[in-house]
Amino acid sequence: MSEPAGPLKRTPLFDVHRQLGAKMVPFGGWEMPVQYAGILEEHRAVRSKVGLFDVSHMGEFEIKGRGALAAVQRITTNDASRLGVGQVQYSVLTTPEGTFVDDVTVYKFADDYYCLTVNASNIEKDFAWVRDHIVPTSHVRNASDEVALLALQGPKAQETLQKLTPVELGKIRYYWFAEGKVLGVDCCISRTGYTGEDGFEIYTRSDHAVRLWNALVEAGTPSGLQPCGLGARDTLRLEAKMALYGNDIDDRHTVLEADLGWIVKLEKGDFIGREVLARQKAEGVRRKLVGFEMVARGIARSHYPIVKGGNVIGEVTSGSPAPWLGKNIGLGYVTAEHAAVGTEFEVMIRNNPVAAKVVQTPFYRRPR
Amino acid sequence: MYPEGLHYTKEHEWIKLEGDQGRVGITHFAQSQLGDVVFVELPKVGKPLRQMETFGVVESVKAVSDLYCPVTGQVLEVNSSLESKPEQINSDPYGQGWMIVVKIAEPKELRDLMTAEKYKAYLAAEGH
Numbered sequence: 419m420s421e422p423a424g425p426l427k428r429t430p431l432f433d434v435h436r437q438l439g440a441k442m443v444p445f446g447g448w449e450m451p452v453q454y455a456g457i458l459e460e461h462r463a464v465r466s467k468v469g470l471f472d473v474s475h476m477g478e479f480e481i482k483g484r485g486a487l488a489a490v491q492r493i494t495t496n497d498a499s500r501l502g503v504g505q506v507q508y509s510v511l512t513t514p515e516g517t518f519v520d521d522v523t524v525y526k527f528a529d530d531y532y533c534l535t536v537n538a539s540n541i542e543k544d545f546a547w548v549r550d551h552i553v554p555t556s557h558v559r560n561a562s563d564e565v566a567l568l569a570l571q572g573p574k575a576q577e578t579l580q581k582l583t584p585v586e587l588g589k590i591r592y593y594w595f596a597e598g599k600v601l602g603v604d605c606c607i608s609r610t611g612y613t614g615e616d617g618f619e620i621y622t623r624s625d626h627a628v629r630l631w632n633a634l635v636e637a638g639t640p641s642g643l644q645p646c647g648l649g650a651r652d653t654l655r656l657e658a659k660m661a662l663y664g665n666d667i668d669d670r671h672t673v674l675e676a677d678l679g680w681i682v683k684l685e686k687g688d689f690i691g692r693e694v695l696a697r698q699k700a701e702g703v704r705r706k707l708v709g710f711e712m713v714a715r716g717i718a719r720s721h722y723p724i725v726k727g728g729n730v731i732g733e734v735t736s737g738s739p740a741p742w743l744g745k746n747i748g749l750g751y752v753t754a755e756h757a758a759v760g761t762e763f764e765v766m767i768r769n770n771p772v773a774a775k776v777v778q779t780p781f782y783r784r785p786r
Numbered sequence: 787m788y789p790e791g792l793h794y795t796k797e798h799e800w801i802k803l804e805g806d807q808g809r810v811g812i813t814h815f816a817q818s819q820l821g822d823v824v825f826v827e828l829p830k831v832g833k834p835l836r837q838m839e840t841f842g843v844v845e846s847v848k849a850v851s852d853l854y855c856p857v858t859g860q861v862l863e864v865n866s867s868l869e870s871k872p873e874q875i876n877s878d879p880y881g882q883g884w885m886i887v888v889k890i891a892e893p894k895e896l897r898d899l900m901t902a903e904k905y906k907a908y909l910a911a912e913g914h
Binding site: 452457652653716719739 | 843
């Protein structure tokens with residue numbers, strides 16, 4: 419991702435990260451921790467114990483008013499009318515071309531009150547987009563600066579968070595949320611995440627973030643809690659085949675090309691980009707995002723060409739070692755005829771073709 | 787963290803003289819900047835290298851970094867144990883994490899390299 423000019427923004431937890439010895443890097447205009455103990459150790463902690471992430475750089479928009487549902491329906495691909503109060507949905511803000519403005523999560527707080535969580539690097543672009551495309555009987559407010567977001571992820575997440583809240587966490591189902599007190603402060607506790615693991619994302623007031631972080635670290639230490647940075651967040655989400663805006667999804671690829679047809683609900687009525695997506699669904703896509711693993715020795719990286727028989731058939735969008743799986747994996751767009759599981763191709767690594775093959779995704783599925 | 791007696795490059799390699807040969811690796815600073823090393827690509831024995839020519843690649847989870855040969859010479863030995871245990875570069879960058887041994891062709895090139903003291907000053911000047 420290219421970094422915008424100007425001073426980097428900091429989350430309320432910046433000083434805490436520094437005290438913990440985190441390595442800080444620029445990310446989407448923010449100065450964020452990329453690692454504390456090391457990406458591999460942090461990754462393993464989330465898969466086997468519990469990890470804590472500061473993701474306060476993410477953006478939050480409130481959409482309110484009589485037309486709130488109509489607004490969300492118009493700007494996103496998924497069907498928000500199916501949401502119950504307290505439910506969350508993965509969705510996409512689309513351009514008229516059916517490509518990505520951003521990928522988002524939609525929260526239903528009430529019939530006339532929805533929230534969108536958006537990517538940090540897209541906050542300003544998304545806000546302008548939403549403001550310009552919602553219906554007149556709704557209004558949108560950017561609450562990003564008031565809201566901090568901590569992600570507690572891993573098999574020990576529930577027992578850790580339960581020490582700090584009277585909310586019965588066992589009753590919150592995956593992709594649902596509850597409003598309640600954590601350390602006596604109103605929070606939104608969402609059973610969601612970007613790691614492929616069970617866990618929670620806790621939305622709270624910015625001025626509460628440090629106290630909440632420290633309490634979670636203390637509560638989780640007996641379970642082996644590890645503070646985690648963006649490095650582990652990236653390897654975890656890749657194993658779970660969760661798309662990263664700017665790498666795997668962007669305004670040049672459609673939602674169907676990104677293999678996210680399951681969140682495109684053509685039957686819900688009109689929405690921005692519907693026409694293109696309906697046509698693509700009928701005609702089929704020409705290229706598709708696939709997951710692959712390296713067969714020969716080498717690590718695929720973003721932008722490496724994908725070739726077959728000497729011809730370029732695509733490009734890697736994300737690639738890395740998969741620490742939990744012990745192999746090297748990646749995502750990339752390839753022409754549709756090479757997208758089937760089992761297809762063999764090569765990734766060009768420093769001018770050498772290195773064998774890879776298309777595999778089932780997600781690469782990692784948590785045991786239940 | 788920066789042993790005396792080694793010679794250092796601005797690209798964060800070290801070379802240790804062993805008679806007319808030199809053992810090469812990357813510095814503590816380089817491995818700590820990279821983070822967990824997960825992959826190395828090293829040259830074949832016999833390959834001739836010019837001073838500061840790339841001789842391989844080291845990859846961490848997030849980063850890909852070229853390796854530069856401190857002196858002109860021919861590759862005599864390669865640390866093949868790094869293929870299965872690249873983490874030795876993190877845990878022991880001056881010992882088990884060595885990468886290649888070269889036959890030194892031009893001993894006077896060592897004068898282009900830094901002593902431990904100069905390398906530490908160089909890191910400090912770079913803001914590390």
